[in-house]
Every structure is written in C-alpha cells, then in structure tokens.
Amino acid sequence: MSTLRSLNRREFMSLTGRAGGVLLLGSSLPGTAMAAGHAAQHASNANDLGVFVTIDQAGDVEIICQRMEMGQGILTSTPQVIAEELCADWNRVTAVLGDADVAYGNQSTGGSASIRSFIEHTRRMGAVARDMLEQAAANKWSVEKASVKAYQHEVVNLETGARLGYADLAPLAAKLPVPDPAKVALKPSSRFTLIGKDVALQGQQEIVTGQAMYAQDVQLPDMLIASIERPPVVGGKVKSFDDSEARKVAGVVDVVRLKDREYPVAFKPLSGVAVLATNTWAAIEGRKKLTIEWEGGDNAMHDSETYKQDLVKKVNQKSKQIRVVGDAYDHKFNKDRTVEVTYTVPYHHHMSMETPSATAVVTKDSASVWSGTQSPQSGKALVLAELGFDPETESDKVDFKTTLMGGAFGRKGKNDFTLEAVELAKATGKPIKVVWSREDDVKHGYYHSVAANYFKAELNADNKSDYWIQRLAAPPISWIFNHEAKEIADLGLSLGFGDVPFDVSNMSFENAEVSTHVRTGWVRAVGNINNHFGLGSFVDELAAKAEIPTREMWMNLFGEDRLFDPRKEGFEGYTHYGQLDEDRGKKEYLLDIARFKAVLNEVVEKSEAEEALPEGQGWGISIGYSFNSYVAAATKVQVVEDTVEVLEMHTAIDCGMVITPDRVRSQMEGAMIMGLSMTLESEITVKEGAVTQNNFYDYPVTRINKTPPMFVHLMASDKAPGGVGEPGLPPILPSITNAIFHASGTRVRDLPVNKTMKV
Amino acid sequence: MLKLKINGEETALDADPQMPLLYAVRDIAQLTGTKFGCGLGLCGACTVHMDGVPIRSCVTPVSVAEGKSITTIEGLGSADDLHAVQKAWLANKVPQCGYCQAGQMMSAAALLESNKAPSDEEIETAMQGNICRCGTYPRIKQAIKDAGEELQKVNS
Ligand code: FES
Numbered sequence: 035m036s037t038l039r040s041l042n043r044r045e046f047m048s049l050t051g052r053a054g055g056v057l058l059l060g061s062s063l064p065g066t067a068m069a070a071g072h073a074a075q076h077a078s079n080a081n082d083l084g085v086f087v088t089i090d091q092a093g094d095v096e097i098i099c100q101r102m103e104m105g106q107g108i109l110t111s112t113p114q115v116i117a118e119e120l121c122a123d124w125n126r127v128t129a130v131l132g133d134a135d136v137a138y139g140n141q142s143t144g145g146s147a148s149i150r151s152f153i154e155h156t157r158r159m160g161a162v163a164r165d166m167l168e169q170a171a172a173n174k175w176s177v178e179k180a181s182v183k184a185y186q187h188e189v190v191n192l193e194t195g196a197r198l199g200y201a202d203l204a205p206l207a208a209k210l211p212v213p214d215p216a217k218v219a220l221k222p223s224s225r226f227t228l229i230g231k232d233v234a235l236q237g238q239q240e241i242v243t244g245q246a247m248y249a250q251d252v253q254l255p256d257m258l259i260a261s262i263e264r265p266p267v268v269g270g271k272v273k274s275f276d277d278s279e280a281r282k283v284a285g286v287v288d289v290v291r292l293k294d295r296e297y298p299v300a301f302k303p304l305s306g307v308a309v310l311a312t313n314t315w316a317a318i319e320g321r322k323k324l325t326i327e328w329e330g331g332d333n334a335m336h337d338s339e340t341y342k343q344d345l346v347k348k349v350n351q352k353s354k355q356i357r358v359v360g361d362a363y364d365h366k367f368n369k370d371r372t373v374e375v376t377y378t379v380p381y382h383h384h385m386s387m388e389t390p391s392a393t394a395v396v397t398k399d400s401a402s403v404w405s406g407t408q409s410p411q412s413g414k415a416l417v418l419a420e421l422g423f424d425p426e427t428e429s430d431k432v433d434f435k436t437t438l439m440g441g442a443f444g445r446k447g448k449n450d451f452t453l454e455a456v457e458l459a460k461a462t463g464k465p466i467k468v469v470w471s472r473e474d475d476v477k478h479g480y481y482h483s484v485a486a487n488y489f490k491a492e493l494n495a496d497n498k499s500d501y502w503i504q505r506l507a508a509p510p511i512s513w514i515f516n517h518e519a520k521e522i523a524d525l526g527l528s529l530g531f532g533d534v535p536f537d538v539s540n541m542s543f544e545n546a547e548v549s550t551h552v553r554t555g556w557v558r559a560v561g562n563i564n565n566h567f568g569l570g571s572f573v574d575e576l577a578a579k580a581e582i583p584t585r586e587m588w589m590n591l592f593g594e595d596r597l598f599d600p601r602k603e604g605f606e607g608y609t610h611y612g613q614l615d616e617d618r619g620k621k622e623y624l625l626d627i628a629r630f631k632a633v634l635n636e637v638v639e640k641s642e643a644e645e646a647l648p649e650g651q652g653w654g655i656s657i658g659y660s661f662n663s664y665v666a667a668a669t670k671v672q673v674v675e676d677t678v679e680v681l682e683m684h685t686a687i688d689c690g691m692v693i694t695p696d697r698v699r700s701q702m703e704g705a706m707i708m709g710l711s712m713t714l715e716s717e718i719t720v721k722e723g724a725v726t727q728n729n730f731y732d733y734p735v736t737r738i739n740k741t742p743p744m745f746v747h748l749m750a751s752d753k754a755p756g757g758v759g760e761p762g763l764p765p766i767l768p769s770i771t772n773a774i775f776h777a778s779g780t781r782v783r784d785l786p787v788n789k790t791m792k793v
Numbered sequence: 794m795l796k797l798k799i800n801g802e803e804t805a806l807d808a809d810p811q812m813p814l815l816y817a818v819r820d821i822a823q824l825t826g827t828k829f830g831c832g833l834g835l836c837g838a839c840t841v842h843m844d845g846v847p848i849r850s851c852v853t854p855v856s857v858a859e860g861k862s863i864t865t866i867e868g869l870g871s872a873d874d875l876h877a878v879q880k881a882w883l884a885n886k887v888p889q890c891g892y893c894q895a896g897q898m899m900s901a902a903a904l905l906e907s908n909k910a911p912s913d914e915e916i917e918t919a920m921q922g923n924i925c926r927c928g929t930y931p932r933i934k935q936a937i938k939d940a941g942e943e944l945q946k947v948n949s
C-alpha cells in the first residue's frame with residue numbers, strides 16, 4: 035500500500051530537484067519498476083515517494099506527473115485525477131514531467147496502464163492533501179472538520195460561510211500530521227468536477243509555439259552530434275572500417291567504433307561506427323564517407339517472406355495446446371459447415387515522427403542523461419550498469435532527465451539509443467547527442483513480428499459453433515532477453531488469443547515454437563494486432579458462411595451475458611493485463627460479455643453499418659477487448675475495380691471510468707489512422723537478414739488525403755478504468771478488410787492490402 | 794558567413810552553404826521548434842516559410858535562403874499574440890505528441906495566406922506533405938477551417 039507523508043523543503047528538493055512550495059506531499063505508488071534492485075531497496079524507505087503535489091505561497095498547485103508523455107495526454111490526466119480530489123481550480127494547476135527516479139514508483143509507461151493501474155493511489159494523493167487543508171481550516175475556525183468543505187481552491191466554513199484560500203491554508207496544513215490515505219474519503223463520482231470533464235490540456239501552448247522540449251531539442255555547450263552506422267543484420271559486427279575520408283569532412287571531430295555486444299540483444303546498442311561532428315549535417319555527411327566491412331551475423335539468412343510461409347505451415351499443424359475446452363479433436367468436421375483459414379501480418383515498425391535520440395555527458399564519477407523514453411528508470415539502471423556504478427549505492431551518480439517524446443508507440447521503452455549516447459560520451463569525454471536518421475529508425479527497430487493465425491470452426495444448426503481450433507505462430511518478444519526462447523509466454527498469449535470469450539463447448543488454442551531473427555518488441559497493442567486481425571476476420575467469414583449479419587454471428591458466439599474468466603475456461607496462465615492480483619482482482623475487470631455486446635451494438639447503430647449500400651460499397655465491423663477496454667469498429671469502403679477507398683470510420687469505446695474524454699477521443703482517432711496505415715500499406719520486409727525499407731517512401735503511412743470522416747462514440751461507464759492508448763487499434767484492421775469483402779467479395783487474409791489491391 | 798533574416802531578425806550563420814536550412818536553424822541558430830522527421834522532403838516536419846512560401850528546410854541548402862526572410866514556428870505568432878492557426882490548434886486540441894505540429898501549422902498558415910476558405914480537397918492537397926503519425930488529421934482539417942473563418946473576420 036502507499037505510504038504518504040509530508041516532506042520538508044530540503045527533502046523535496048533532494049528528491050525532485052525542484053524548489054517546491056509550502057505544502058509538499060509525496061506518495062509511493064504500487065508497481066514493478068523494471069529496476070527491480072532499486073525498487074526493493076526503496077520499498078521500505080521513506081524516499082519511496084510517488085506523485086508529488088506542492089502548493090506554493092500564492093496557493094498555486096504543481097503536480098509532478100511520474101508517467102511519461104508521448105502524445106497520449108497523461109501529463110493532463112494524472113494531474114487531473116489528483117486535482118479532482120484536491121478540489122483544486124484547474125487553472126491554478128501546473129503539471130511537470132518527472133525525471134527518472136525510483137522515488138516516483140513505476141515510471142515505465144506502456145501497456146496502457148497509467149490510469150488503470152494507479153488511479154486509486156493518485157486519487158488518494160489528492161484526497162489526503164484536501165483533507166489536510168480542510169483540517170487546517172477547521173483548526174483555524176475552531177470547528178469540527180465536518181463543518182468545513184473544500185471547493186474550488188478554497189475551504190468553506192459551512193456554519194458561517196467564511197472562506198479561506200489554499201494559499202492561506204497551505205502553511206498551516208504543512209504542520210499537520212498526514213492522515214492515513216486509506217481512511218480519507220474519496221469523492222463520489224456524482225461530485226466530480228474534473229474527472230470525466232474536458233479540461234484545458236497541459237503542454238499544448240508550448241507545442242503550438244514551438245517551445246516544447248523533445249529529446250532531439252537538447253542543446254549543450256560544446257556538444258557533438260553522433261550519427262551511427264549500425265550492422266545491417268542483427269548479430270552482425272564491424273569487421274574493419276576506413277574513416278579517413280569521413281574525418282576530412284568539415285565539422286567532423288571524431289570517429290568512434292562502438293563496442294561489440296553479446297546476445298541477448300535486450301536493450302543494448304547494436305554497435306557500429308559513430309561519426310561525431312559539431313553539427314548534425316556534418317555528422318551525416320561524414321558518415322556517408324565511411325567504408326565499413328561487416329562480419330556475418332547469424333541471421334544473415336533471414337528472409338521475411340520465407341519465414342512467413344514457414345509460420346503458415348506451422349499453424350496448419352497441431353501444436354502445443356495452451357487452452358483446452360472439451361475436446362475439439364474428438365470430432366469429424368463437416369466440410370460444408372466449416373471455415374478453415376489462415377491470416378498473416380508482416381513485420382511492423384513504430385515509425386514515431388521523432389526518431390530516437392538521447393544526450394549524455396559522462397565524467398569520471400557522474401553522468402547526466404537526457405532521453406525521450408517510456409522507461410526512464412529502466413534506462414537509468416542500464417546507464418548505471420554501463421558505467422559500472424553500483425545501482426544500490428551509487429544511483430545518485432546518474433542524473434537521468436526526461437523529455438517529451440515525439441511519438442513512441444512502444445519503441446522508446448527500449449533504451450538502446452540512450453546507451454549509445456552514454457557509451458560515446460564516455461569514450462570521448464564530450465557531451466554527445468545521438469540522433470537517429472529516419473533510415474536508422476526504420477532499419478534498426480524492435481518490430482511487431484510477422485505472425486500467422488489459424489482458425490477452424492464448424493457452424494451448428496443454430497449458426498453457433500461447438501467445435502473451434504485456433505493456432506498462433508509468431509516469435510516471442512522474450513527472445514530479446516533470452517536468446518533461447520521459442521515460445522510466446524502466457525503474457526503474450528493473453529493478448530487476444532487465449533482469452534477469446536466465446537461460448538463454444540469444444541475448443542483448442544495452440545501455440546507453435548518459432549525462432550527469431552530480428553529484434554522484436556512491443557508495438558502499440560502488441561499481439562492483439564495479429565490476434566484480432568485474425569479473430570475479427572474469421573467471425574466475419576463465419577457470418578458469410580452462415581449468411582447472417584456479422585453482428586449476429588458475434589452475438590451467437592458470445593452467448594449469454596456473463597463474466598468471463600479465461601483462467602476458469604481452460605487458460606490458467608491468463609494474465610489479464612496485470613489486473614488479476616488480489617488487490618485489484620475486481621470482478622469488474624473480468625471480461626464482461628454484456629459490455630462486449632453493448633459496444634458492438636453502439637457502433638453498428640451509430641454508423642448504420644447494417645443499412646444497405648450501393649453496389650461496390652461495404653461496411654465491415656469488428657470488436658476487440660484489450661488492456662481492460664472494449665472497442666468496436668465500423669468501416670465503410672468503396673471498391674472500384676480493385677482500388678479501395680475508405681469512406682467513413684467509427685469506433686465505440688467502453689473504457690470504464692473516463693478521466694479526460696477528449697484524450698480518449700484523440701487516441702481513438704489516432705488508432706483509426708494507424709490502423710489504416712497498418713492494414714492498407716505499411717510493411718517491413720527483411721532480405722538476407724537486413725530490413726529492406728528506408729523511409730516514408732517505402733514504409734508509407736496514412737496521410738490526410740486518405741483520412742475519411744471519423745466518429746468516436748464514447749460510452750459512459752462507471753466501471754473500473756481500462757486502457758486507452760492501445761485498445762483502439764486491434765479492431766480497426768479487420769473492420770477494414772471485412773468492409774473490402776462486403777464491398778467487393780475479395781477476402782484479404784495477408785496484410786497489407788496493397789499487396790493484392792490498390793489503395 | 795551567410796546572411797538571412799530569421800523571424801524578422803538579421804542573422805549571420807557560420808554554416809557550409811550546402812548545409813540544409815533545417816540544421817542551420819536547429820543546430821546553429823538554436824531554434825529547435827522546427828523538426829526533423831525524414832530528411833528527404835517526405836514528411837513536412839521541417840516546414841518553414843521562405844519569403845512567405847512554405848518550404849521543406851531539410852532539402853533546402855542554407856545558401857538558397859541567403860538574403861531571404863525565413864519564418865519558423867517561433868516567429869509565426871508571439872506568445873501574447875498567437876497566429877489564428879495557433880489559436881485554432883489550441884481550440885481544437887489538435888496536438889497529441891505535438892512533434893509534427895510546427896510543420897503542420899506552417900503549412901496551414903501558408904495555405905490560409907492565399908485561401909481563407911479552403912475546401913476539404915484544397916486542405917488535403919495543401920497538407921498531404923505533412924505526416925502526423927499520432928493521427929491528428931481530422932482535427933487539423935477542422936482547425937484550418939476555423940482559422941480561415943477567424944482570418945476572414947479580421948480582414949472584413
Ligand atoms: S524532415 Fe523535411 S520533409 Fe521530413
């Protein structure tokens with residue numbers, strides 16, 4: 035549970051490096067910091083403090099947001115939750131991004147977890163501060179606390195109508211003991227004035243005036259820019275290189291060979307040769323003049339097309355059962371009533387607008403690092419290890435500062451680029467900023483993997499199903515940490531695969547062993563991308579076979595309204611996006627069939643996706659549950675000859691309690707657009723071990739002229755909050771390909787669509 | 794030394810004439826509001842105005858800008874007098890990560906300079922060189938229309 039106490043100014047400054055105010059509160063947050071050693075060390079330590087609230091002499095509130103901002107809006111949402119319970123005037127609240135520090139609890143920003151995993155604690159943070167301000171006012175007026183009430187940055191005396199502002203109360207409150215956070219009352223949702231309301235967003239003014247600080251914007255005196263040529267094949271090394279021409283380029287100061295690194299690839303730099311120059315252009319020009327001979331790499335035989343065919347073969351054979359219901363194999367499938375198909379997706383890349391970048395200064399006994407990363411503490415732990423500092427006793431040797439991220443989508447949880455800056459800064463003794471070119475970013479990513487999903491099901495007389503087989507073949511992301519890993523772990527199998535909530539009496543879910551040849555990694559929604567592309571397409575195929583509307587097919591498969599717990603339906607290892615531990619194992623986090631049906635109905639009704647359309651047009655629908663949220667999508671397309679045009683898109687989302695409605699909408703809009711890119715035109719291919727794409731010309735993404743009118747239907751709910759950043763994406767892919775089928779009769783089972791049709 | 798005007802100020806830059814304007818502006822003039830996204834003129838993140846015309850600074854040698862007037866996002870409006878585009882961007886809550894938005898706003902401001910009531914097609918044509926990976930296009934469209942209306946009011 036959280037510890038909560040007030041800090042004196044010195045403590046606050048030493049913990050946060052900020053000047054602080056009059057009332058200073060810190061709270062520990064639950065979480066599994068990736069720097070496990072740190073977490074353990076601080077667990078019973080007063081320094082283990084989470085989100086910080088300060089109130090200064092003017093009464094203004096500053097809240098440090100410990101989760102990283104990459105466009106999802108957490109810099110607004112977390113402070114919004116705290117300010118709600120604090121009864122603060124939002125206009126007087128400033129949010130600040132926290133630097134890397136175990137003091138903040140888990141900062142690893144991913145898994146669409148920032149709200150759903152921390153809301154209870156962030157609310158209590160604000161509530162404790164409010165309680166103390168109320169107590170201070172009650173003391174001042176010599177009345178019971180029940181006779182006062184905080185409201186809009188003031189405490190009101192309910193008996194006399196007198197008021198005291200937070201500026202006056204903060205110094206008094208700071209002297210009071212901190213109440214037990216578990217005992218302070220949280221506001222009932224009926225009294226919310228900020229949660230669920232569209233407030234002014236933090237940080238927008240800086241963005242529109244060009245003042246926002248991203249990783250690439252860090253400037254230090256005497257800083258050198260590094261441009262790095264990395265081995266084209268994972269596992270490859272520099273055999274020899276000639277830098278004589280590179281060194282002649284004006285502005286080039288040095289050329290440094292980076293260290294070779296051993297497997298597992300983890301978040302280590304890829305090695306290579308760095309050109310260091312006084313400006314970015316000189317570094318790029320110098321790098322062009324390098325001649326490098328590369329050495330092998332045990333993945334030089336990798337070809338993504340052959341690999342995909344191999345995965346298809348694997349899923350067309352029985353493999354290891356990870357979930358069994360009844361016995362799907364004790365049955366002879368009736369061919370006429372059975373659909374048996376395989377779906378494939380290619381490698382995908384995050385392609386955030388800002389390419390990876392980090393800056394480092396390393397001296398003999400300390401280091402300062404600036405990075406745009408989703409995982410500042412993991413990054414800091416890696417930096418400490420890289421520099422040989424003891425993570426337990428010398429953690430303060432590294433000052434790890436965070437910046438905004440110009441997009442991330444999972445890529446920037448991996449600090450390979452941060453370590454490159456540190457390695458080069460150490461080698462040269464100079465401040466170094468590493469900037470990845472777009473080509474570097476495309477060729478040296480952590481990709482969503484090629485995957486094959488197989489489905490076989492037989493329809494019964496009621497157009498339901500009694501026999502169902504599903505198989506998955508894709509490399510495990512855990513390979514990056516364990517070079518021997520061949521099987522996707524339970525965590526990965528819980529992403530839209532083993533958790534299919536259908537009422538079918540005989541089911542088998544199987545997972546094949548697969549070898550890995552590129553750096554794989556979490557890309558927005560992770561395995562849900564291929565698993566939901568498969569599932570959403572397959573239900574549509576079953577509906578077509580049954581000659582019923584797709585919505586009806588989903589309803590038939592869902593069966594009765596109930597709470598669905600995959601652990602009790604044959605998949606014991608189900609991980610449920612981290613929400614199953616007893617502390618948080620609320621019933622409302624089980625898969626709720628009624629909520630599935632409601633979002634599906636919502637999207638169909640709002641989009642009118644079951645209305646007839648002119649020849650050549652079609653609607654496609656799908657639904658996906660991920661990160662504890664329910665999202666349904668409907669897409670309308672037109673197909674003329676074999677050219678696809680997307681005409682209209684809708685999503686309906688039930689993410690439980692909503693904090694910042696506008697940012698839920700913006701995430702759904704973004705998911706629809708990323709879904710268009712992934713489905714229609716983006717693809718990473720690998721030949722002879724190397725990525726063949728380079729830049730936006732061969733990894734195209736959706737542009738404004740291909741963006742149809744979009745509608746988001748946000749469903750009010752008082753259920754526990756679910757994730758938002760990722761859940762929008764999975765149902766988009768099949769909604770598009772299903773629409774193509776209904777418009778043209780062409781079923782696309784291998785993405786992207788532009789391999790078979792014009793887009 | 795190359796002489797040019799940046800955001801109204803006479804500036805002398807000690808840069809190789811071949812250096813793309815983008816790096817001269819970011820690394821030498823230290824104006825980091827203009828962003829790198831692709832380096833090949835494909836994404837629009839680096840858009841600035843040269844004598845009022847939107848250009849991709851990543852593929853424009855700084856020598857081309859010699860003697861010209863360059864406007865970057867820092868010079869589009871001022872903190873207390875935002876450009877209509879910036880105001881509309883705020884009102885529509887356009888930015889997600891925000892990284893592409895300087896380029897988006899520079900392209901949008903240039904469009905509205907010549908056409909204060911652009912149609913959807915005109916917006917799409919003017920803006921399709923600007924990529925937003927976060928997916929803010931629907932709001933960009935709306936914000937451009939709002940800013941156009943605002944500018945018409947001011948002018949009438
Ligand atoms: S950086 Fe200039 S167009 Fe992309």
Ligand code: FES
Nearest residue numbers: 890891925926927
């Ligand atoms: S707002 Fe993030 S790339 Fe456009």
